[in-house]
Amino acid sequence: MSSLFDVVRLGNLELKNRFVMAPVKTAYGNPKGEVNELHLKFYEKLAKGGLSLIITEPVAVLKSGREHPKQLCIDEEHCVSELRKITDVIHKNGSLACLNINHAGRAANPKASGQPPLAPSAITCPATAQTPQELTKDQIKEIIKAFGQATRKAKEAGFDAVELQAGMGYLIAQFLKDRTNKRNDEYGKDKSLFAKEVFEEVFSNASGMSIIVRISANEFVDGGITPEDNKVIFELAENYGAVAIHAGLGNACDTPPWYYSATFTPEDKQIEMFKKVKSLTKLPLIVDGRMANKQKMEAALKDGWADLIGLGKSLACDQEIVKKLQEGKDDEVYYCGGCLQGCLLKVKAGVGLGCIINPFVNRDRFEKSDKKLKFVVVGGGPAGMAAATYAAMKGYDTVLFEKKKLGGQFNLAVKPPFKESMQRPLDSMIKELNRYGVKVRYEEANYDKIKEENPDVVVIATGATSSIPNIDGIENEYVIDAFSYFENTKPPKGKRALVLGVGLIGREAMEDLLVKKGFEEVVGIDILKELPADFTLARLSSNPKVKIITGAKLERFTENGAIINKDTKEENIGKFDTIITSIGTKPNKDLYEFLKDKFDNIKLIGDANNIGDIYQATHDAYDVIAKY
Ligand SMILES: Cc1cc2nc3c(=O)[nH]c(=O)nc-3n(C[C@H](O)[C@H](O)[C@H](O)COP(=O)(O)O)c2cc1C
Ligand code: SF4
Known part of the structure; x- marks a missing residue:
């Protein structure tokens, strides 16, 4: 029987297990597409975390196809030496590297490209509210050539594979269907002509490098791509010798909730679509979308609807999922709750990919300190739990006072419709707190009780009151x-x-x-x-x-x-x-105000300091503990 940790061969790639990182924009970079410490630490941690293949964030084959002002690049020669830094760090830490190459077409972002989006026809992208200009034939030819050049440069930058973006609502997919391609020329009459010419160009520049093809199994929009519509892509992929198909769902313009696998998109529909895709192609299939669930992964292999498991946002939550699962430490995994607040929303805002419960996404976890300190943290909500955990991670003796139930307002975050899965990150936080040996005193803190602990540092995280x-x-x-x-x-x-x-x-x-x-x-x-x-x-x-x-x-x-x-x-x-x-909502500061002159080292964090969200709370905790 297949196992998640089988060695798998994809063409000339030998994968050490079945785990692949799905393409995720990080927004760590700058308008020049340069690589920096954030990228390097992020990809280093992912490679150390045991993934067999890391599909890095997408690059646009030409500027006109850029989606984010802080995206990496491939369109200029200097991009090669930049990307080389990423392939080096991935290889050094034991994974293979694959570059997702794309042109976003109507989904491109003028703030990133400096020009209006270009697409087969002038049909507005609802997600961005941008209406593209219709591509001229010269522009089409230029883009096709750029796909080939991007493939060549990927090889020069040391990538083991290229993932050709042929779905998810981007340019190749936009050419495939009537609803986005109203052209009267040969690219309109033969809707797959653009795809054919791109495949030809990519494979003739691959110099033996493996090519994976990314599709959306179903766009879930009227007149959009269905599993059957992808047949033309599967045929091209098989005929040209692609090594795998990588299926997501939805499309960037019309159905972002499916694209990001939001919690309210039904998983039975998702699995049904992957099964259809599997029946339509002979190539190995990578699937992604809320796959960080061992039962679901194992079912995918057992029931035959996937050969490899793609992980996206759950790797912002925990970069070591694969290693932990392999070592049987399932209980230590930080599980994603699907809120999209620390990952997608921070990418969109240009802050960079993060996670509400993981301030270590692109930096090292705290090491044990030589100092001997005693911490008392008051308040067991997200800020207090995080501060106590991080202090204990540094080896400090840590006591946490919580008068009711650990989690604080995180307990309310699981109540609204479609938010039940937020229990997973909350449970992960509580387990980690216990694992690091934080002593929890389930009682209301006051001056005497804190004093009796004889703390070097007091952290007040008493939250807010509505x-x-x-x-x-x-x-x-x-x-x-x-x-x-x-x-x-x-x-x-x-x-x-x-x-x-x-x-x-x-x-x-x-x-x-x-x-x-x-x-x-x-x-x-x-x-x-x-x-x-x-x-x-x-x-x-x-x-x-x-x-x-x-x-x-x-x-x-x-x-x-x-x-x-x-x-x-x-x-x-x-x-x-x-x-x-x-x-x-008002910060609960009374205890802090009462204690602030009574202890030398006293800090106020989270909602008690400034009303914010869970991301703000855990990142506040990081900032405070980092100083000790
Ligand atoms: C912040 C963010 C950016 C993403 N960017 C891309 C992208 O540029 N191209 C793409 O094909 N998929 C992109 N995805 C989709 C993921 O690759 C993946 O298909 C999706 O998130 C579902 O998988 P998951 O539940 O494991 O995250 C992105 C997802 C997130 C959360
Ligand atoms: S828990 Fe929320 S912020 Fe963290 S990765 Fe998952 S969806 Fe993104």
Whole structure:
């Protein structure tokens, strides 16, 4: 029977196991595409973590196809020596390196390319709201040639393989279907002509290097690519001698939730699509999308719908998954919860790929210190747990006070619809805290108790409290603050709800009211004119039971309804059965204020210092512990 740790041969590549890193943009670089310490540490850690093959972040074969201003490059000759640094670090640490080459077409980002996107036809990419210019024939020829040049340069840079991006909604896929290719020339009449010419160019420049072909098994959009539509790509791949097909799902423009394997995309559909792909190609199949689950991986091999396991964001969560699984340390894996906040959102924001529970993504974990220090941490939420764990990682004697339950507000993050998998990273944090031997005192901390521990450093991570804002007439309404709502201490009533504040928690409350509590109408109001985008907001915005009012302030509640002020005009938005407030969160600083003059080394972190998210909390903890 096949095992996850079999040695596998793909063409002339010998893989030491079945684990492959899927292409993930890191946003660690700069507009020149140069490699820096962040890339090198990230890929070094991945290679040390036991992956057999690392598909590095995608590069655009020409500037016009760039997706991110901080993406690596291949379009100029200097890119070769830059990428060589990455292949060196990957090889030195025991993995093989593969370069994903792409042209994003209509999904390209003008901020990265310095020009409007180019595509087969001028059809807007919904995810970026950019309408591309139609490619001229000369431009098409130039791109085809650039795919060949990128392959040649990949070989010169020391890559063992190239992954040709022929799916996921990028340029090759855009040529394949009517909905994105309305051309009347030969590239419109024969929708696969562009793909054929790219394959020819890539394989004639490969000089024996192995080529993997990346596809989307199903784009899940009307008129989009289905498993059967990929047959033309499979034939090309087989005829030219590609060594594997690598399947993801969705496409970058129309169906990002599938592309990123968001938690609300059904896994049974995913597996059904991979099974179809498997039945349509003779080539070995790599699959990705929430595969960091041993049962699922083993089922994939046993049931025959995959030959190799691709891992994407879960490697931001834990770069050593493969090594840990191989050593039977399944319990030590840091499991991804699918929130996308530390990885995707930080890449989009240009901060760089991270993870809410792993501030060590592109830096070393703390080493044991020679110093002997005693830490007392107060508060067992994400910031406090992280600070205690990292202090203990450095070998410091660490006591954590928690009056209720470890996890703090992380316990609420698992409550909204589609967020159940957030229990996995929370459990991982708790297990690590225990593994490092943090002593947890389940009681409320006070001066005497802290003093009795005789600490060298006190870290206060007492979190935040959600409170009811002071609005005229609110005392006559049925009001629940967002934390109490998710703690279930006060149930919502009726069918029409108003949510004040459409930030992360407000959105989750809105969705919870609709999905779990059967509300018929939910109105959200926020003072911001433009709300930061995420998948929850996208789902809410397309739900007819939802109304989101932005750039507006709730003035008062009256007998006849809630009065808002938008664009200096007052409007009555009617009566509500339940009001949820997610705007009155305040840092819990009282203990810190009381203790700050009583201990020499006392630090305030997490929400107690500055209201933020779990990412902010764990990274605050890192910053504080790094100083000792
Ligand atoms: C931040 C981020 C960037 C990604 N960039 C790419 C990309 O450029 N090309 C691509 O084919 N897939 C990309 N993906 C998709 C992953 O390769 C993978 O298919 C997807 O995340 C599902 O697998 P996972 O659940 O293991 O992350 C990206 C995913 C993430 C989270
Ligand atoms: S930030 Fe969330 S989705 Fe991204 S790797 Fe971490 S746990 Fe997974």
